[in-house]
Amino acid sequence: MRTLNYKEALNEALHQEMANDSRVIVLGEDVARMGGDFGVTMGLLDKFGPDRVRDTPLSEAAIIGAANGAAFCGLRPVAEIMFADFITECYDQLVNNSAKARYMFNGQVMAPIVVRTASGAGFRAAYHHSQNIEAWFMNIPGLTVVAPATPHDAKGLLIASIRDDNPIIFLEHKMLYGTSGEVPEEPYALPIGVAEVKRPGTDVTIVSSMKQLHYALAVADQLAAEEEISCEVIDLRTIKPFDKATILSSVKKTGRVVLVNEAPKTGSINAEISAVITEEAFRDLKAPVERVNSLDVPVGFAPVLEDYVIPGPAEIAKAVRKVVDY
């Protein structure tokens, strides 16, 4: 099959959905003339014109507010917030309007917007261009958070998100844009809310997403080869709502769990997944759930600072050994 990188897969999804559905519009900072800070919206302006593909000023709240308003009128806006860290500037729009419109207006409207944003550490970009923000949305009923780890899933989940009738926060990991994989040419939608078992195993369940998933897979290979530990690796793909059933059925089999997520540990999605496992699979557990997260520290600038704070393969391997040896 043809290979594309993650960025190209996202770009293809946008091209195909805009061609397929005239209600789809794209707006954000530098999305039109430049094709996006990371190139995800490349070529859309030329193909679909300035009415449907709009550069905006640095006005994150207006971008999301405009997306909401346009969605109320039947359009399907895809808004780009250049870096996930800037979500704070439109957090109110997302939390108080996008998430609640359907509920507070008694089903009179939907807010089918997709908010794409580049998240994650590793770019040496420090405090305001490196954060993982999924936990910021866990506590907001009405929102959905999607987070693909591969080019294949990036395309299928972006198409699904555009077609979905709910407001969706679509997290792209900036360190994945250049990673390649097989991507079908035709448009396809993957189910939202469904995780994927990327690697079957019997001893330990590793639950991860985005960039950390690739570390988890590498660790699983290494531990299988060198230490005869069999890890089952699950890619969440959708973070809210996460796929409880897939996680719980794996835990039932392995009894040992390592949760891997790049955001700071306290109050992270790992905390929520861990709570659900304790509530619903307590008797299946052979060891306490282990969480691998970033430290509860901002992402600093000098590489040594960032590398110390963000988790990697060594921390994952250590956590796996810990639950095995418990």
Next chain:
Amino acid sequence: MSTDKQTLLDYYRKMVLIRRFEETMEEHARKGYIPGFLHLGIGQEAAQVGTMASFQPGDYVLPDHRSHGVCLMVGTPTREVMAEIFGKKTGTNGGRGGSMHVADFKRGNVGNNAIQGSTMATACGLALAAQVKKTKSVTFEFIGDGTVGRGEFHESLNLAGIWKLPIVYVLVNNGYAISTRATDAHPLADLAKMGCAYKVPGITVDGNDVEAVQAAAKEATDRARRGDGATIIELKTYRWQGHFSGDPASYRPEEEVKAWKEKCPIKRLREKLLKPKMADEAALKAIEDDVEREIQDALKFSIDSPAPTIADALSFVYVGREVTGK
């Protein structure tokens, strides 16, 4: 100004309707019928009626927290607006919105909002949709003087300025944001001038003169409908009550309140109608009696209507996804 008699009588009826609606809400809030906050627009009726005279089917309006009257002006039955404020199932939002979230999408009321200024951004999207879909629809955005301080005010005007969005910004300057005087919160006395930096023209008018308001709103609406962009109309007026029902408003001098009550917009129109004998006492009394019947009917309907059920608490959180109850 020479508005014809029939139109003036129509404005008179609408202003009396709003006044009696608000007084009735206040009375029943005191009696304990109405949950939560209630922000009354008594004294601001001319601003609401005069502006909404230009509203046409297909247009959108984003009323603010002090805009029950605006909600009535789109043609939603008085019963339904009132029942909503009572939190009843027969209300516009099935009782799940209340005073601060009355919406009637099919008539163009996109919902009032309790995050001041956040609909400034939504307005951009409604107007953008009109451009993309090539309709002639105009968006009316109601805000107060205090809301001029919000970031979205500036983001919205800037976007409206560059995209020539068909928006009428209705800036109801009642002199106060809760206890804070407009003159202490903003360096300009005439807030309509705030659009200057964004090339959004503004006009300041006497908000208690329904004909002056109507004329300003008509010009702004015509301009938007022609595709020439947004306008701010600043309507100088006064709220008679405290910020919310129950606020003693001890932050304002008695004489100030008294002086503004002398400038009552309804009294003013009444005198205008009586003086050159456009209408006689009996005709105006007949209108007032007719309004009273409408109010009493709506009141009985609101009191007699059922509350929402527990099942309603779980609907419309997501499209196509159930949430679990207790």
